[in-house]
Amino acid sequence: MRSRIVMSMLAGISLLAGVLLGAAPARSADVPAEFGTDWHDPVTAAPAVTRPHTRSCEVTLAEARFRDFTPYRGTYAPPAGCGESWSKVVLRLDGKVKGRQYDRLGYLHVGGVEVMRTSTPEPSPDGIEWSVEKDVTRYSATLRSPQNVEMLIGNVVDDTYTGVIDVKVTLTFYAGRPPVAAPDRVLTLTDTADGTTLTTPRNTERVVAEVYATGSGGGCEEFWYLAAPDPAPYSCKAAGGPYREVQVRVDGQLAGIAAPFPNVWTGGWSNPFLWYVVPAPRAFDVRPIEYDLTPYAGILDDGRPHRVHVSVVGVPEGQTGWSTPVNVMVWQDTGRARLTGGITLRKEGDLRNSATYTPGPDHRVDTDAGHRLTVAGYVDTSHGRVRTTVTRTLANTSAHRWTDGETTDVLDARWTDDESVTVDGRGPAGTTYTHRTYTMDGTTVIGTDERLRTELTLGDRAVVAGTRNGRRTAWSRLDDTYTGDAAYTLGVPRDQRHAVGTTRERYRLYGTGGCYDRSLTTVQGVLTQDDRRC
Secondary structure, X not given: OHHHHHHHHHHHHXXXXXXXXXXXXXXXXXXXXXXXXXXXXXOOOOOOOOOOOOOEEEEEEEEEEEOOOOOEEEEEOOOOOXXXXXXXXXXXXXXXXXXXXOOOEEEEEEOOXXXXXXXXXXXXXXXXXXXXXXXXXXXXHHHOOOEEEEEEEOOOOOOOOOOOEEEEEEEEEEEOOOOOOOOOEEEEXXXXXXXXXXXXXXXXXXXXXXXXXXXXXXXXXXXXXXXXXXXXXXXXXXXXXOOOEEEEEEOOEEEEEEOOOOOOOOOHHHOHHHOOOOOOOOOOXXXXXXXXXXXXXXXXXXXXXXXXXXXXXXXOOOOOOEEOOEEEEEEEOOOOOOOEEEEEXXXXXXXXXXXXXXXXXXEEEEEEEEEEEEEEEEEEEOOEXXXXXXXXXXXXXXXXXXXXXXXXXXEEEEEEEEEEEEEEEOEEEEEEEEEEEEEEEEEEEEOXXXXXXXXXXXXXXXXXXXXXXXXXXXXXXXXXEEEEEEEEEOXXXXXXXXXXXXXXXXXXXXXXXXXXXXXXXXXXXXEEEEEEOO
C-alpha cells in the first residue's frame, strides 16, 4: 500500500520546478535606490529536481522563438543509449527574452499528452534568462515511442511589445527502474459529437486523471478570486461571486472535485515589479490537479468509450477564460486481461456558496463556500478484490473590500482541499491523507500622486500522511510563502516610474525523505539574500 499510494503522493509534492540560480547575492551597497534597466534573472526558492547517479541520455524536445500564436511542431524519438526503463526523466526549459513584453502562458504536448504548462517572466530592457526543471517520469509510457511534439507560448510582437520569447526544451533520461511504479499508459480524451470520451485498457486497476486547470487569457477569469456578484459595483463580475471548483464527471456522474490553485502570473495584481525576479508559487511550473478515479476502474474496464467532462463551477455563462486539458494515467493488471468491478458508494454533499455584498464607503463581498464528495468502488484483480474509497472536502472563505474607482482593493482569501484515499485489498488497508491550503492576502492602493503600491502575501501549503494499520508510515509538509511590497508611478514612461520593491520567498519541505529550507530576498531587482537552513 505504501509503495503504490503513499509514496506516489509524496513524490507528487516534490514534482516542483526550480528556477536555477547562477549569481551570488549582492552586498547592500550594490542595491540601487530604484529599479533600473536590468535586474537579476528570475529565481525561485523551490528545489531543483534531484537526479540519480546513473547513465544518462539527453534529447532536445523543442527549440523555438515565439513571436505570435504559431505553434512549434516537431517530432520526438526515444534516446538510444538508456534502455526503455528509466529511474527518472527530467524536463528542462531554458528561456530568454529582452525588451518589453507581457507575461505569456504556454503548453508543451508530446503525443497529445500535456507534459508541461508554464508562464513566462516579464523581461528587462537589457534581457533576462531563466531555466525551469520538472520531473516528468510519470509520462514514461508516452516517451517510450516516437511522438509528435507541439509547443506554444502565444505572444504578440510589435513596435511596443518587442520581446521575442526564445526557448529550448530538453529531456534527460536516467537509466534504471523508478522508485515508484510509473503508469502503464497515459491517455488523452477523444473529441466526439457528444463531448469528450475515454476508453481504457480492459485490465486497468488504477486510474488517476490530471487536469492542467488555469484561469487565464487576459479577461476577468485570470483574476477569478476577485469576482464580485451583482449588484456590487466592481469591474469583474460573476453571479455567484469568486468561488471556483474544478469538477470531473464520468458518464454524467460527478466523479471528482477540487479547488483550483489561485495562480498569479508575472503581471499580476497590477504590479510587475513584484515578480521580476521572484515569481509567485507555481507560476513557471503550473502543476495539474490530480483526481483519483480508481473507484470507477471497474466501470471503465468494459472496453467501451465513456464520457468524461471537466467543468469549472462559478464561471459566468458564455464567458471564456479557463483551460482544462486532461491526461489520464492508468496502471494495468499484468496477471489478467479483463477486470470487472463497480461503484459501491457515492455520496455528494450540497454545494455551499454564499457571496454576500455589503455596500458602504468600503464596498465588501464576503464569501463562504465549500463542497464534499465521497466515491467508493472495487475492482476484481488477479490478486483479489481491491476496494478504493476517495473523499474530498473543499472550502473557501474570503473578504474582498474596495473603494469607489477601485483605488483601494483588498483581498484576504483562503482555500482548503482535503483528500483521503483508502485502498483495501493487497494486505492491510492503507490510507493517504492530503491537506492542501492556499492563501492570498493583498492590498493595492493608488494614491493621489498616482503612485500604485501593492503589498501581497501568498501561501502554498500541503501536508501528506500515509497510514497502514492505523500507524503513520510516511509524511511530508510543504510551506511555500511569498511576500512582496512594490510601488511605481502610473501613466509615465518606463524610465520615469521610480519603481521600488522588496520581495521574499521561503520554501520549506520536511518529511520522511529529509529536509529542505531555502529563503530568497530581492530589493529593486537585486538578489540580496539566498539562505539554506537544511
